[in-house]
Amino acid sequence: MWESFWFEFINFYFIPGLVLGCIYALGAIGITLTFGILRFANFAHGEIMMTSSYLTWEFVLVASSFGLILHPIIGAIPASICSIFLALIVDRFFYKPFRNSPTIMIVIASFGMMLIIRSLVQVIWGPNQITFVKGIAKPNQFIKDFTSNFDMMILIPNKHISILLGTIIIMLVFNYLLSSTKIGKGMRAVSDNPNLAEVSGINVENIVKATWVVGGFCAAAAGVFLALDTQFIESTMGFRMLLPMFAAAILGGIGRPFGAVAGGLIIGLAEELSAYPWLGNGPVISPGYKSGVAFSIMVLMLIFRPSGLFRGKVF
């Protein structure tokens, strides 16, 4: 029974879906925080993701030129710091001047930033794909042997273990930040009601900066995890992730960070599981149309439950 159904379902659909869901979840956190606190859809968020993966690759490359072999996750640490600064600089010089303007102006500004950042990356690193990690990702032998003892065979490569564990750690820290620290509670308060936050004495501008720090870090993690998963980087990778990340944020409820996590996991799993041959031998939906699943979920949520699963904001 395991071999006929679960082997294929778990190893080739469920685990990849979970991994993709983790990447969407991390990306969607930044989108939902920005949307919740600054009230606009930041189209440049995917480019922060993409830039962080290029920076990680560059740090690993520079280290190797000094004879130092760095795991991409170690290279991601300085890259994420750079991404946070990039997010803060973009906000200070391109978004802040539009803070009190009609929302459409800041949305267009973010669209412009998306194109500017992507063009800069293309100028610096070229427009072609770059191999991020070489070689074939083999399944982790220990997990394979261990699960074989229970009449199963879980085939999960180390890169997926890194992504799942990395996401869990980031989520735990994120949960602690939002539920137990003053700045995290302030972020939730500003997201809930910015006007009330201001007349309660909360320094909203500091909260905005904290939002970019958290959003920038999560975007950096998502970008590096995506590059680890696909093993290559290219300048359009962030843009391709934008739609499912927005879908995840809307599904979870705008301004609800934990909703974004749930939304990301659901969208990732839905995309992968939609290609499973539920009805006969062929996939229900051709894998080429996977992104249509995210789009469909987003449209259905906007029509039937615009506040999302976790009752977020409706604009």
Added chain:
Amino acid sequence: MNFDTILSINKLVAGYGETEILHKISISVNKNEIVSIIGPNGAGKSTILKAILGTLNIKSGEIFLKKTKINGVKPSDVVKKGVGYVPQTDNVFVSLSVHENLEMGAWTIENNLNDKFEELYNLFPDLKDKKKQLAGQLSGGQRQMLAMAKALILDAKVLLLDEPTAGLSPKYRLEIFDTIQRINKSGLPILMVEQNAKQALQISHRGYVLVDGSNRYTGTGAELSSDPEVARMFLGSRG
């Protein structure tokens, strides 16, 4: 300015954008007083509170908190200087717990506030059992109490209340007015905008009647309540 004056507004002209709502309004709140602002809808009552908070354009006039001019000061700094404010609606963070709401009220304070929290839970016993409950799950009256408790954390010099009984049942309305009096007896002056004019004037030391953004009548709560003109125009069908 009177030595006991805590908040004073002198000839204030203010509004939204180019639209002028308040025309040379003058209001003062003295030590230990409850002062009510009443008047018809659109008279500019809530606009006065927003002007004090610094959330709208002030064209001319002055606002003093004790001897400090607070015109043009950021809302978060006005609060830091000692102005507690309870908005009419959306006055609690619905996705935060009751206790987290109080913590947000104390944002500018670094000290340990456990004693202060206890004091507030004693003042508002309804909230004590609901510390961990989301504010969005509270009833209208409980939300209003939480909003007041949140505004009291900072040891405000004056408390501004924007229609504290709007939309509440008669039972909660009485409870809120009772709570306002208890807060005031602890020594905190209160400036209150209220639609339930009759009840508001009953508990107020002084009151102002506003019409079309201008001062129309001023007097003690008792004087205004017994003024036939005020009673006919503003107290008849309300309260």
